[in-house]
Amino acid sequence: MDLEKEGSWSISFAGSGFLGLYHVGVTHCLQEHAPSLLQGAHRFYGSSSGALYATCFVCGMSVDYCCSNLLGMIKVIKRLSLGIFHPAFAPIDHIKSVLQKTLPNNAHILASKRLGISLTHWPDGKNVIVTNFATRDELIQAMVCTLYFPVYCGVIPPEFRGERYFDGALSNNVPFKNNGSTITVSPYHGTLDICPQENIVKSSLPFYNRKFLMGYLALFPPSPEVVADICRQGYLDALRFLEMRGLTKEPILWSLASKAPPCPAEGTQNSGCNQEGKAGLTLNWAVPNVLVKDVPNFEQLLPELEAALRKACMRKPGLWARFWWSGSGQVLTYLLLPCTLPVEYVYFRSKRVMVWLPDAPADLRWMLGQLWSLVHELYSWTKTQLLWAVR
Numbered sequence: 424m425d426l427e428k429e430g431s432w433s434i435s436f437a438g439s440g441f442l443g444l445y446h447v448g449v450t451h452c453l454q455e456h457a458p459s460l461l462q463g464a465h466r467f468y469g470s471s472s473g474a475l476y477a478t479c480f481v482c483g484m485s486v487d488y489c490c491s492n493l494l495g496m497i498k499v500i501k502r503l504s505l506g507i508f509h510p511a512f513a514p515i516d517h518i519k520s521v522l523q524k525t526l527p528n529n530a531h532i533l534a535s536k537r538l539g540i541s542l543t544h545w546p547d548g549k550n551v552i553v554t555n556f557a558t559r560d561e562l563i564q565a566m567v568c569t570l571y572f573p574v575y576c577g578v579i580p581p582e583f584r585g586e587r588y589f590d591g592a593l594s595n596n597v598p599f600k601n602n603g604s605t606i607t608v609s610p611y612h613g614t615l616d617i618c619p620q621e622n623i624v625k626s627s628l629p630f631y632n633r634k635f636l637m638g639y640l641a642l643f644p645p646s647p648e649v650v651a652d653i654c655r656q657g658y659l660d661a662l663r664f665l666e667m668r669g670l671t672k673e674p675i676l677w678s679l680a681s682k683a684p685p686c687p688a689e690g691t692q693n694s695g696c697n698q699e700g701k702a703g704l705t706l707n708w709a710v711p712n713v714l715v716k717d718v719p720n721f722e723q724l725l726p727e728l729e730a731a732l733r734k735a736c737m738r739k740p741g742l743w744a745r746f747w748w749s750g751s752g753q754v755l756t757y758l759l760l761p762c763t764l765p766v767e768y769v770y771f772r773s774k775r776v777m778v779w780l781p782d783a784p785a786d787l788r789w790m791l792g793q794l795w796s797l798v799h800e801l802y803s804w805t806k807t808q809l810l811w812a813v814r
Contacts, residue, residue: 426668429463435599437609438471438541438569438592440641441497444650445610446476447489448657449617451728456662457670460606466554468598468605470541470591472641474569475518478562481538482530487731492521494651494735497644504756504764507575507643510771515567515576516778522563531556540565541591541598545580550594553583575642579786587789606664610653617664619656620712651732652715658725659713666710676713679724 426432436446453460469477479489496517503509527533535555542551542565556562567581568588580587591598597615599605607615644650665671721729779786 426460426670429459430465432460432464432604432606433466433468433539433599433602434461434464434606434608435597436467436469436473436477437597437607437611437615438469438473438590439610440472441493441644441650442610442641442653443472443476444490444493444654445657446473446608447486448654448659448728449608449661450476450480451486451725452658452661452665455725457665460670464537464606466537466539468539468541468552469569470596470598471569471572473597473608474538474540474591475566477538478522478526478530478534478540478566482527482533484525486728487734488525490651490654490728490731490735494647494732497647497650498738500644501646504760510764510768513771513775515570515581516775518570519563519567522566526559526563528559531559531562534562539598540569541595542568542583542588543591543594545587545589548594550591551588552595552598572642579790582782582785582789608657608661610657617657617661619660620663621714647736651736654728654732655715655718655721655725658728659715659718663710663712674710675724676711679713679718 436443439445450461467477467481469475476489496514499517500506500512503511506512538556539552539554542553543549544551553565556565561584564581564583568583569591571577571581571589572593573580573589580589582588597607597609600607600615606617608617609615610619612619612621640649659676662671662676666674666676718724
Protein backbone atom coordinates (compact mmCIF):
# COMPACT_ATOMS: atom_id res chain seq x y z
CA MET A 424 0.00 0.00 0.00
CA ASP A 425 1.45 3.36 -1.07
CA LEU A 426 0.63 5.82 1.71
CA GLU A 427 2.65 8.64 0.17
CA LYS A 428 0.65 9.26 -3.00
CA GLU A 429 -2.49 11.10 -1.91
CA GLY A 430 -5.75 9.50 -2.99
CA SER A 431 -4.20 6.08 -3.62
CA TRP A 432 -5.85 4.40 -0.63
CA SER A 433 -9.30 4.13 0.95
CA ILE A 434 -10.57 3.23 4.43
CA SER A 435 -13.24 0.58 5.00
CA PHE A 436 -15.26 0.29 8.24
CA ALA A 437 -16.83 -3.06 9.08
CA GLY A 438 -20.44 -3.32 10.21
CA SER A 439 -20.50 -4.07 13.93
CA GLY A 440 -23.83 -2.95 15.40
CA PHE A 441 -23.51 -1.45 18.87
CA LEU A 442 -19.74 -2.04 18.79
CA GLY A 443 -19.42 0.64 16.09
CA LEU A 444 -17.95 3.12 18.58
CA TYR A 445 -14.67 1.28 17.93
CA HIS A 446 -14.42 3.24 14.67
CA VAL A 447 -14.61 6.53 16.59
CA GLY A 448 -11.52 5.59 18.60
CA VAL A 449 -9.68 4.56 15.44
CA THR A 450 -10.31 7.77 13.50
CA HIS A 451 -9.63 9.94 16.57
CA CYS A 452 -6.19 8.32 16.82
CA LEU A 453 -5.53 8.83 13.12
CA GLN A 454 -6.56 12.48 13.36
CA GLU A 455 -4.11 13.05 16.21
CA HIS A 456 -1.08 11.10 14.95
CA ALA A 457 -1.50 10.71 11.17
CA PRO A 458 -4.09 13.19 9.85
CA SER A 459 -2.76 12.75 6.32
CA LEU A 460 -4.22 9.20 6.27
CA LEU A 461 -7.70 10.65 6.66
CA GLN A 462 -7.22 13.76 4.55
CA GLY A 463 -5.61 11.87 1.68
CA ALA A 464 -8.02 8.92 1.61
CA HIS A 465 -9.83 8.54 -1.70
CA ARG A 466 -13.05 7.20 -0.18
CA PHE A 467 -14.52 5.92 3.10
CA TYR A 468 -16.46 2.68 2.69
CA GLY A 469 -18.72 1.03 5.23
CA SER A 470 -21.59 -1.35 5.81
CA SER A 471 -24.29 -1.16 8.49
CA SER A 472 -22.96 0.74 11.54
CA GLY A 473 -19.62 1.18 9.75
CA ALA A 474 -21.41 3.10 6.98
CA LEU A 475 -23.27 5.14 9.60
CA TYR A 476 -20.01 6.25 11.18
CA ALA A 477 -18.37 6.86 7.79
CA THR A 478 -21.28 9.16 6.93
CA CYS A 479 -20.92 11.07 10.19
CA PHE A 480 -17.18 11.42 9.67
CA VAL A 481 -17.44 12.59 6.06
CA CYS A 482 -20.08 15.14 7.09
CA GLY A 483 -17.80 16.54 9.80
CA MET A 484 -19.66 15.33 12.90
CA SER A 485 -17.71 15.72 16.13
CA VAL A 486 -16.46 12.98 18.45
CA ASP A 487 -18.87 14.18 21.11
CA TYR A 488 -21.79 13.83 18.66
CA CYS A 489 -20.91 10.22 17.78
CA CYS A 490 -20.35 9.16 21.39
CA SER A 491 -23.44 10.85 22.80
CA ASN A 492 -25.80 9.46 20.14
CA LEU A 493 -24.69 5.82 20.21
CA LEU A 494 -24.20 5.59 23.97
CA GLY A 495 -27.40 7.58 24.47
CA MET A 496 -29.28 5.01 22.40
CA ILE A 497 -27.77 2.19 24.46
CA LYS A 498 -28.84 3.89 27.70
CA VAL A 499 -32.40 4.20 26.36
CA ILE A 500 -32.44 0.47 25.54
CA LYS A 501 -31.09 -0.38 29.00
CA ARG A 502 -33.95 1.57 30.57
CA LEU A 503 -36.54 -0.53 28.71
CA SER A 504 -37.81 -3.38 30.83
CA LEU A 505 -37.50 -5.93 28.00
CA GLY A 506 -34.50 -4.36 26.23
CA ILE A 507 -34.62 -4.74 22.46
CA PHE A 508 -37.78 -6.87 22.79
CA HIS A 509 -39.74 -3.94 24.21
CA PRO A 510 -42.36 -2.48 21.82
CA ALA A 511 -40.70 0.92 22.18
CA PHE A 512 -37.51 -0.38 20.58
CA ALA A 513 -37.35 1.09 17.05
CA PRO A 514 -33.68 1.61 16.12
CA ILE A 515 -34.26 2.49 12.47
CA ASP A 516 -36.88 5.13 13.28
CA HIS A 517 -34.61 6.60 15.96
CA ILE A 518 -31.52 6.77 13.74
CA LYS A 519 -33.48 8.15 10.80
CA SER A 520 -34.96 10.88 12.99
CA VAL A 521 -31.53 11.85 14.35
CA LEU A 522 -30.00 11.98 10.86
CA GLN A 523 -32.83 14.14 9.54
CA LYS A 524 -32.30 16.60 12.39
CA THR A 525 -28.51 16.74 12.44
CA LEU A 526 -27.04 16.03 9.00
CA PRO A 527 -25.99 19.22 7.20
CA ASN A 528 -28.01 20.35 4.17
CA ASN A 529 -25.11 19.56 1.82
CA ALA A 530 -24.52 16.10 3.30
CA HIS A 531 -25.27 14.38 -0.02
CA ILE A 532 -22.66 16.55 -1.78
CA LEU A 533 -20.01 15.74 0.82
CA ALA A 534 -20.91 12.05 0.74
CA SER A 535 -20.89 11.77 -3.06
CA LYS A 536 -17.25 12.77 -3.11
CA ARG A 537 -15.86 10.43 -0.44
CA LEU A 538 -18.44 7.89 0.79
CA GLY A 539 -19.32 4.34 -0.30
CA ILE A 540 -22.23 2.46 1.34
CA SER A 541 -22.59 -1.32 1.11
CA LEU A 542 -26.15 -2.58 0.48
CA THR A 543 -27.64 -6.05 -0.02
CA HIS A 544 -30.20 -6.30 -2.82
CA TRP A 545 -33.50 -8.09 -2.27
CA PRO A 546 -34.19 -10.90 -3.16
CA ASP A 547 -31.00 -12.15 -4.87
CA GLY A 548 -28.66 -11.05 -2.04
CA LYS A 549 -26.17 -9.37 -4.37
CA ASN A 550 -23.94 -6.66 -2.94
CA VAL A 551 -24.19 -3.08 -4.22
CA ILE A 552 -21.83 -0.21 -3.34
CA VAL A 553 -23.53 3.19 -3.63
CA THR A 554 -21.21 6.19 -4.02
CA ASN A 555 -23.42 8.96 -5.45
CA PHE A 556 -26.43 10.60 -3.83
CA ALA A 557 -28.73 13.07 -5.54
CA THR A 558 -30.34 14.51 -2.41
CA ARG A 559 -29.90 14.53 1.35
CA ASP A 560 -33.02 12.37 1.76
CA GLU A 561 -31.58 9.82 -0.66
CA LEU A 562 -28.43 9.58 1.48
CA ILE A 563 -30.53 9.03 4.61
CA GLN A 564 -32.58 6.34 2.84
CA ALA A 565 -29.39 4.55 1.81
CA MET A 566 -28.34 4.61 5.47
CA VAL A 567 -31.70 3.14 6.49
CA CYS A 568 -31.21 0.29 4.01
CA THR A 569 -27.69 -0.63 5.10
CA LEU A 570 -28.77 -0.63 8.77
CA TYR A 571 -31.89 -2.71 8.20
CA PHE A 572 -31.17 -6.14 9.68
CA PRO A 573 -34.02 -8.51 8.65
CA VAL A 574 -36.44 -9.56 11.45
CA TYR A 575 -34.39 -7.59 14.01
CA CYS A 576 -35.58 -4.29 12.48
CA GLY A 577 -38.70 -5.53 10.66
CA VAL A 578 -39.93 -7.80 7.88
CA ILE A 579 -40.36 -5.36 4.96
CA PRO A 580 -37.00 -4.25 3.45
CA PRO A 581 -36.83 -0.48 2.87
CA GLU A 582 -36.79 0.99 -0.62
CA PHE A 583 -33.95 2.85 -2.32
CA ARG A 584 -34.23 4.11 -5.90
CA GLY A 585 -37.17 1.82 -6.61
CA GLU A 586 -35.43 -1.33 -5.35
CA ARG A 587 -35.50 -3.12 -2.00
CA TYR A 588 -32.29 -3.39 0.02
CA PHE A 589 -31.26 -4.49 3.50
CA ASP A 590 -28.18 -4.77 5.74
CA GLY A 591 -25.03 -4.48 3.62
CA ALA A 592 -23.06 -6.50 6.20
CA LEU A 593 -24.89 -9.67 5.14
CA SER A 594 -23.34 -9.60 1.66
CA ASN A 595 -20.14 -7.57 2.16
CA ASN A 596 -19.31 -6.57 5.71
CA VAL A 597 -15.91 -5.04 4.85
CA PRO A 598 -16.05 -3.45 1.38
CA PHE A 599 -12.88 -3.95 -0.67
CA LYS A 600 -11.38 -6.10 2.09
CA ASN A 601 -9.04 -7.89 -0.31
CA ASN A 602 -7.99 -4.74 -2.13
CA GLY A 603 -4.35 -3.94 -1.39
CA SER A 604 -5.06 -0.20 -1.34
CA THR A 605 -7.74 -0.30 1.39
CA ILE A 606 -7.13 0.16 5.14
CA THR A 607 -9.68 -2.10 6.81
CA VAL A 608 -11.08 -1.47 10.30
CA SER A 609 -13.11 -3.84 12.49
CA PRO A 610 -13.75 -4.34 16.24
CA TYR A 611 -13.66 -8.11 15.71
CA HIS A 612 -10.46 -10.07 16.30
CA GLY A 613 -9.00 -11.09 12.97
CA THR A 614 -6.45 -10.26 10.28
CA LEU A 615 -7.62 -6.82 9.13
CA ASP A 616 -5.30 -3.80 9.19
CA ILE A 617 -6.79 -2.24 12.32
CA CYS A 618 -8.48 -4.72 14.64
CA PRO A 619 -7.96 -6.20 18.12
CA GLN A 620 -5.12 -8.68 18.38
CA GLU A 621 -7.26 -10.68 20.78
CA ASN A 622 -10.92 -10.72 21.71
CA ILE A 623 -11.99 -7.48 23.39
CA VAL A 624 -14.50 -9.25 25.61
CA LYS A 625 -12.76 -11.81 27.80
CA SER A 626 -14.41 -15.21 27.90
CA SER A 627 -13.54 -18.80 28.81
CA LEU A 628 -15.55 -20.05 25.83
CA PRO A 629 -13.88 -21.68 22.80
CA PHE A 630 -12.78 -19.39 19.98
CA TYR A 631 -15.79 -19.96 17.72
CA ASN A 632 -18.10 -19.26 20.70
CA ARG A 633 -16.22 -16.06 21.49
CA LYS A 634 -16.84 -14.90 17.92
CA PHE A 635 -20.51 -15.68 18.44
CA LEU A 636 -20.41 -13.65 21.67
CA MET A 637 -19.04 -10.60 19.82
CA GLY A 638 -21.81 -10.95 17.23
CA TYR A 639 -24.32 -11.20 20.07
CA LEU A 640 -23.02 -7.96 21.61
CA ALA A 641 -23.36 -6.22 18.25
CA LEU A 642 -27.13 -6.86 18.32
CA PHE A 643 -27.77 -6.96 22.08
CA PRO A 644 -25.95 -3.96 23.53
CA PRO A 645 -23.67 -4.34 26.57
CA SER A 646 -23.40 -1.57 29.15
CA PRO A 647 -22.26 1.91 28.00
CA GLU A 648 -19.05 1.44 29.98
CA VAL A 649 -18.15 -1.72 28.01
CA VAL A 650 -18.83 0.05 24.69
CA ALA A 651 -16.67 2.98 25.86
CA ASP A 652 -13.79 0.54 26.50
CA ILE A 653 -14.26 -0.84 22.98
CA CYS A 654 -13.85 2.71 21.67
CA ARG A 655 -10.65 3.14 23.72
CA GLN A 656 -9.35 -0.15 22.34
CA GLY A 657 -9.94 1.20 18.84
CA TYR A 658 -7.62 4.10 19.65
CA LEU A 659 -4.90 1.73 20.90
CA ASP A 660 -5.24 -0.61 17.90
CA ALA A 661 -4.99 2.31 15.46
CA LEU A 662 -1.89 3.50 17.29
CA ARG A 663 -0.39 0.04 16.92
CA PHE A 664 -1.13 0.13 13.17
CA LEU A 665 0.68 3.48 12.85
CA GLU A 666 3.69 2.42 14.91
CA MET A 667 4.12 -0.83 12.99
CA ARG A 668 4.37 1.21 9.79
CA GLY A 669 6.63 3.87 11.24
CA LEU A 670 4.03 6.63 10.94
CA THR A 671 4.45 8.00 14.48
CA LYS A 672 7.29 10.06 15.89
CA GLU A 673 7.70 8.11 19.13
CA PRO A 674 6.88 4.60 20.44
CA ILE A 675 3.87 5.47 22.59
CA LEU A 676 2.60 1.90 22.99
CA TRP A 677 6.05 0.63 23.95
CA SER A 678 6.20 3.24 26.69
CA LEU A 679 2.72 2.32 27.93
CA ALA A 680 3.61 -1.36 28.07
CA SER A 681 7.03 -1.07 29.70
CA LYS A 682 6.74 2.22 31.61
CA ALA A 683 10.14 3.24 30.15
CA PRO A 684 11.36 4.46 26.74
CA PRO A 685 13.24 2.07 24.44
CA CYS A 686 17.00 2.32 24.21
CA PRO A 687 18.76 3.32 20.96
CA ALA A 688 20.69 0.47 19.37
CA GLU A 689 23.12 0.18 16.48
CA GLY A 690 22.19 -1.99 13.52
CA THR A 691 19.21 -2.58 11.31
CA GLN A 692 15.73 -1.39 12.09
CA ASN A 693 13.10 -3.62 13.60
CA SER A 694 11.04 -5.47 10.98
CA GLY A 695 7.85 -4.11 12.48
CA CYS A 696 8.85 -0.46 12.27
CA ASN A 697 10.56 1.83 9.77
CA GLN A 698 11.21 4.73 12.14
CA GLU A 699 14.67 6.21 12.03
CA GLY A 700 16.57 7.27 15.13
CA LYS A 701 18.84 10.27 15.52
CA ALA A 702 22.52 10.41 14.62
CA GLY A 703 22.41 7.26 12.56
CA LEU A 704 20.92 5.16 15.36
CA THR A 705 17.72 3.16 15.16
CA LEU A 706 15.25 2.20 17.86
CA ASN A 707 15.33 -1.55 18.26
CA TRP A 708 11.84 -2.26 19.55
CA ALA A 709 8.82 -4.37 18.69
CA VAL A 710 5.32 -2.90 18.75
CA PRO A 711 3.44 -4.43 21.69
CA ASN A 712 -0.25 -5.20 21.90
CA VAL A 713 -1.67 -2.90 24.56
CA LEU A 714 -5.14 -3.46 26.02
CA VAL A 715 -7.42 -0.99 27.75
CA LYS A 716 -6.67 -2.51 31.16
CA ASP A 717 -2.95 -1.80 30.62
CA VAL A 718 -3.47 1.98 30.42
CA PRO A 719 -3.93 3.55 33.87
CA ASN A 720 -4.75 7.08 32.72
CA PHE A 721 -6.68 7.64 29.50
CA GLU A 722 -7.28 11.31 30.31
CA GLN A 723 -3.62 11.99 29.66
CA LEU A 724 -3.41 9.85 26.52
CA LEU A 725 -6.62 10.99 24.78
CA PRO A 726 -8.22 13.85 26.73
CA GLU A 727 -10.83 14.92 24.15
CA LEU A 728 -12.12 11.40 23.45
CA GLU A 729 -12.08 10.47 27.14
CA ALA A 730 -14.12 13.57 28.04
CA ALA A 731 -16.70 12.72 25.35
CA LEU A 732 -16.96 9.10 26.52
CA ARG A 733 -17.38 9.99 30.18
CA LYS A 734 -19.99 12.60 29.37
CA ALA A 735 -21.93 10.13 27.21
CA CYS A 736 -21.76 7.36 29.86
CA MET A 737 -22.96 9.64 32.64
CA ARG A 738 -26.45 8.80 33.90
CA LYS A 739 -28.93 11.42 35.05
CA PRO A 740 -28.50 12.10 38.78
CA GLY A 741 -32.25 12.55 39.39
CA LEU A 742 -34.07 10.80 42.21
CA TRP A 743 -36.22 8.68 39.85
CA ALA A 744 -33.20 7.65 37.77
CA ARG A 745 -31.28 6.51 40.87
CA PHE A 746 -34.30 4.56 42.08
CA TRP A 747 -34.83 2.91 38.69
CA TRP A 748 -31.21 1.74 38.48
CA SER A 749 -31.37 0.33 42.01
CA GLY A 750 -32.31 -3.28 42.72
CA SER A 751 -35.65 -2.26 44.23
CA GLY A 752 -36.52 -0.23 41.14
CA GLN A 753 -35.73 -3.13 38.83
CA VAL A 754 -37.85 -5.53 40.89
CA LEU A 755 -40.79 -3.09 40.93
CA THR A 756 -40.54 -2.59 37.16
CA TYR A 757 -40.83 -6.30 36.45
CA LEU A 758 -43.63 -6.76 39.00
CA LEU A 759 -45.68 -4.07 37.24
CA LEU A 760 -44.88 -5.46 33.78
CA PRO A 761 -48.21 -7.39 33.39
CA CYS A 762 -50.07 -4.09 33.88
CA THR A 763 -47.79 -1.72 31.98
CA LEU A 764 -46.75 -3.86 29.00
CA PRO A 765 -50.21 -4.12 27.30
CA VAL A 766 -50.66 -0.35 27.49
CA GLU A 767 -47.15 0.31 26.20
CA TYR A 768 -47.59 -2.23 23.41
CA VAL A 769 -50.79 -0.58 22.14
CA TYR A 770 -49.30 2.91 22.40
CA PHE A 771 -45.99 2.25 20.65
CA ARG A 772 -47.47 -0.01 17.98
CA SER A 773 -50.08 2.64 17.16
CA LYS A 774 -47.36 5.25 16.98
CA ARG A 775 -45.31 3.07 14.64
CA VAL A 776 -48.32 2.49 12.37
CA MET A 777 -48.83 6.26 12.12
CA VAL A 778 -45.20 6.69 11.09
CA TRP A 779 -45.53 3.86 8.55
CA LEU A 780 -48.70 5.20 6.85
CA PRO A 781 -46.89 7.36 4.23
CA ASP A 782 -44.94 4.28 3.07
CA ALA A 783 -47.90 1.89 3.39
CA PRO A 784 -49.09 1.98 -0.27
CA ALA A 785 -45.64 1.16 -1.67
CA ASP A 786 -45.02 -1.52 0.96
CA LEU A 787 -48.43 -3.13 0.37
CA ARG A 788 -47.83 -3.21 -3.40
CA TRP A 789 -44.47 -4.83 -2.78
CA MET A 790 -46.01 -7.43 -0.46
CA LEU A 791 -48.70 -8.25 -3.05
CA GLY A 792 -46.01 -8.58 -5.71
CA GLN A 793 -44.00 -10.95 -3.52
CA LEU A 794 -47.12 -12.99 -2.78
CA TRP A 795 -47.99 -13.20 -6.49
CA SER A 796 -44.42 -14.29 -7.32
CA LEU A 797 -44.59 -16.97 -4.65
CA VAL A 798 -47.93 -18.27 -5.96
CA HIS A 799 -46.61 -18.27 -9.53
CA GLU A 800 -43.47 -20.21 -8.53
CA LEU A 801 -45.54 -22.69 -6.54
CA TYR A 802 -47.89 -23.20 -9.49
CA SER A 803 -44.99 -23.71 -11.91
CA TRP A 804 -43.32 -26.21 -9.59
CA THR A 805 -46.57 -28.16 -9.05
CA LYS A 806 -47.27 -28.22 -12.78
CA THR A 807 -43.76 -29.53 -13.50
CA GLN A 808 -44.09 -32.26 -10.89
CA LEU A 809 -47.48 -33.39 -12.19
CA LEU A 810 -46.28 -33.53 -15.81
CA TRP A 811 -43.25 -35.55 -14.73
CA ALA A 812 -45.53 -37.98 -12.84
CA VAL A 813 -47.84 -38.41 -15.91
CA ARG A 814 -44.88 -39.12 -18.18
